[in-house]
Amino acid sequence: MTRHVWIHDGRKADAASLTAILSAARADKMRRLGELRLAIQAEAADDADARALHKATKKRLREIDRELRKLDAHLRKVGAASRKASRERDRTILTYARAYGGGQIGEREIKQFDKLFHFGKRSATKADGLSSFHCKFTSRGFGERRANRSRTYKPGEAVRHLRYIIRASAREPGVDGLVSNISQDPDEFAGFFAALEDLEAHDRANANVYMSLVLSLPHELTPAGREQILRDACALFAEHDLPYAGVLHAPDPRGDQRNFHAHVMFSLRPCVIDGLGRYAFATDKSSDLNDESFIEPFRHKVADILNAAMARENHPRRFTALSDADRGLEPRSKRSGKSTPGEKHWQRKQEDLARMQQERAALLQRQATLQRLRGAVTRIAAEPEQDRRALIAGYASRARTNLASKAAELRATAVRRAVLLRQLTHDTHAAARTRLQSLTERLQNAEPRARQPLPEPQAQPVLHRPPVTRDPERRRAIAAAARSLRQTAFPPIVRTATGFAIAQGFTSQHVDIDRFEAEAIIQRIHARKWEATLTALKRHVEGSARSPFVASEGRPKLDPYSLDMRLRDAYWAAYPSRDMQTLLEGLRRDWQVREEAQRREQKKVALAKAAADAELRSRADRIIARAETLVEQGKWPGANDMPLAAVGVIAKAIIKGQFAMRMIGSDAYLYCESEALRSIAGKLEASPTGRNALVALGKLTADRPIDRKALPLAWTLPLPRAARSTESPPEPSRPGPSRGRGGHER
Structure with missing residues (x-):
């Protein structure tokens, strides 16, 4: 806790001397108050009869007003009965509006309609055209105990209350909204109120520490207008040299959106701010300000401030500090038309509970849908494996037959073309042109047989090295496939018993390479690409700033989303191989050693x-x-x-x-x-x-x-x-x- 240094008459004061100084000041004040009380009692003895007569007169006037109100209510009832009898004589049929659901429109439907179209509530205005406002003072000090049914005062409460009212989440946007004569820096407020609480701890055992004021503000005004009201109201405290800190609050998002209000926290001990961290507190407290002699005039002055602000911005509503009884209105209880904080908390808990029940129902519905999908996938996966393999083998056999017949047709077409070309060289130019035209039309009208797609085989076949071909067409096709393979950075290949091959699931993307994968040049390129893939994965792991491995049991596994898309396909294709598993095991061991070294270094630093x-x-x-x-x-x-x-x-x-x-x-x-x-x-x-x-x-x-x-x-x-x-x-x-x-x- 921060140690405060106290000075009195230019000398340092310890805890004992500070308590003695405050006790002496309090005794002198009580003596002066006693003398003043005796003088007032002597003057009041002569006025006792006058006050009693005045009180009896006011009581009689209230009784007369009450009788007049009852008579007025009786006359209204008689008028209503007369109008009802007149309507029955006219026998007029009246039809009342009904809600779309069949029932009568009630308060719930009206609230939903207002919420849908964002209609604001009207401000409460009494019969005399004036509105009341909320202005509540609360005193907090060491005398608050459970015995008098209040919240017990705990050390540090002043600073906690200050931080609560100046929190950024509750302040009104658009303006600074912070008014104080202590400092313009909110961080200084905590030091001031901590010093104030420390000083009051050396005073009486039930000393008052601070006062709290909650003041409602008109929602029609602009933020700048409400801030000016707060400044004018706080100026009333400054007239008595009282230190204060006021802040504007916006309405709660879940409450009434008209509830603009201000919180003011002040002390009854006059104080002068004497530089950074220096406060000159008075030895006497203005305790007389904590009663009706100050609070009642304060309310009237605040009403004048509110009316002046409404007039500046051309708003018709006006406020009064008088009670309903003083204004000649029917008195009402403080609870009428309001709900306590406990009731509001219960209502909001019910709303949260209803929303959570809706979310839970939606989550249960989603879980049921996922369960049905999981069951369907399980049933599909449980089908016999042999049936699928037999089906794939049948597709492969038919595909090979179709390919062989198509190759024979292509060879026969090439032979026929050679014979026709030789015949054309011996014919006349006209005959050659006629025959060439007829042959061209026949070739154009001839439609080739549709080629059935080749399904992907389940297992990689064993490669057989074909003899070196002398066919130039085949050699050109092999060269094109090799060129395409060189241009692929990381082809998805797997190691087989006799070399390398394109992995299952990727053959449709590399048809030419898969067709000539048994050729020596294709195998040499495959071997180089395999080494390049392993090297790229090793560099990726070594250059990662954080762990590239996925938390899993058993074999190590890299995070695929951290890899390049081309390298990702090659990684998934080669993951089951022994070379890949050996590489990943070594990389994981190196990474664990690296992490342990980093942890030791961080701890040392x-x-x-x-x-x-x-x-x-x-x-x-x-x-x-x-x-x-x-x-x-x-x-x-x-x-x-x-x-x-x-x-x-x-x-x-x-x-x-x-x-x-x-x-x-x-x-x-x-x-x-x-x-x-x-x-x-x-x-x-x-x-x-x-x-x-x-x-x-x-x-x-x-x-x-x-x-x-x-x-x-x-x-x-x-x-x-x-x-x-x-x-x-x-x-x-x-x-x-x-x-x-x-x-x-x-």
Whole structure:
């Protein structure tokens, strides 16, 4: 927990003296209040009769108003009965609208219709044309116990409540929405309220710590208009020197979209902000502001502020701080037309439960569909394997027969063409032209027999090396197949008993290569492509930044989606082979050794980093302690708590890598991240001892590299030898490893 330094009349005050000071101030205040109470009681004795008469008069007026309202209600009932009798005499048939479902249109259908077309709700306006608004004060302090049926106050509640109201997810978009006289930086609020809670802990056992205000705002206004209302309302606290922090909240996504409101957190102890981290609290608290004498006028002033804002933006609705009874309206309970937070929570839980039940029903339906599909696949896979093999063998036999007959037809056609060409050379030109035309027409009209597709065989056949062919057509076809194979980076091949072959499932994509796979040139290219595939897989594993293996039991398996598409097909084709399994086993062992070495190195670096950070923090603490000693001994002229706080801030910035220094000759070159750090360092530069403390802290960064992008601000601090104080904090020893922002090693 942060240690706060308390000063009273220019002297430090410990816990005991601080409690005594607050007790004395409280006793003096109680004495003055007692004298004032006696004077008021003496003056009020003469006015007792007048007040009793006034009270009786108001009571009689309320009874008369109540009788008039009852009479008016009775007259309305008589008028309604008269109109009903008149309609019955006219015997008019009335037809009422019905809902599309057959029932009468009710509140549920109207809500659904409004939600469908995004119709907003109308704001509540009473018979006098005015609207009420929500303005609730809540006090929180150490006196909140279970005995008085309230939530027990726990240490740190003030800071937690502050963080709750200024959270980014609840604030209204479009404006800053943050109004405070403490600071413009939300991070300063937590330090202020932590110091306030620490101070109140030394006061009475049931001391009040903070006050909370919730104020409803008109939804018709713009965000800037609502922010101005918050500023005007908070100005009422500033008139009494009360510290406050207010924030605008947008409506909850699941609630009423008109519920724009503001939260204000303030203290009843007057305070003056005296610089960064310095707060001048009053010894007396404005406890008289926590009753009707302040709250009632405050509500009327807020009503005037709301009406002025509505008038500025030309909205007709107006607000009043009077109750329904004071306005001559029928009183109603606070619960009427509203629901408690518990009821809202229960309603939302019911909505969530209904939505989850719908999602569960959809998930069960999907699981049932997948189960049916799984059963169908299981039945198909359970069919006899022998039947499929016999069917494939029949298809292959018919295909070979069709290919042989087609080859014979092609050879016979070639012979006929040669005979016809020889005959044409001996005929006359006219006869040759006539015969050639007739033969051409016959050849064009002749339709070749449809070639049946060759099914993929289940098992790779054993290759038989054919003799070297002398057919030029076949040699050209083999050369074309070899050229196509060379252009394929990673063909999907498998190793067979006599060489290599295109894998099953890929033969339709490589028909020519599969046709001549028994040729020697095709086998040589296959062997080179096989080695290239294994080498590419090895380089892929060695160059991966993270593990390329898929978590599985048994044989190692690579993540196929991390591979190139061409290499992926070759990997799947070659995965069952012994060469591929041997390669993957070795690569997995190498990868495990590599990961273990990386883990050891990371652990070593983390330990070194922790040790260096601890050493740097320890040396910075020694410098801060030395500076505090100089202040206590009076050897730092003109020093107070502000320089000590500045030394602590600079030390934290150095540990986080936000401040650095370089010594060149008698000059110090300083670098920092923000203007705030530059201003704090300037406070230390104002005195010789402060400069020496700044230089001692800066020397902790002597061996650390400076990132000018992270530390954009730079300036020079001349340090003449004559100006150096002998009462400087101790020089730091040699620092640890060089580290950058956040303490990470560079």
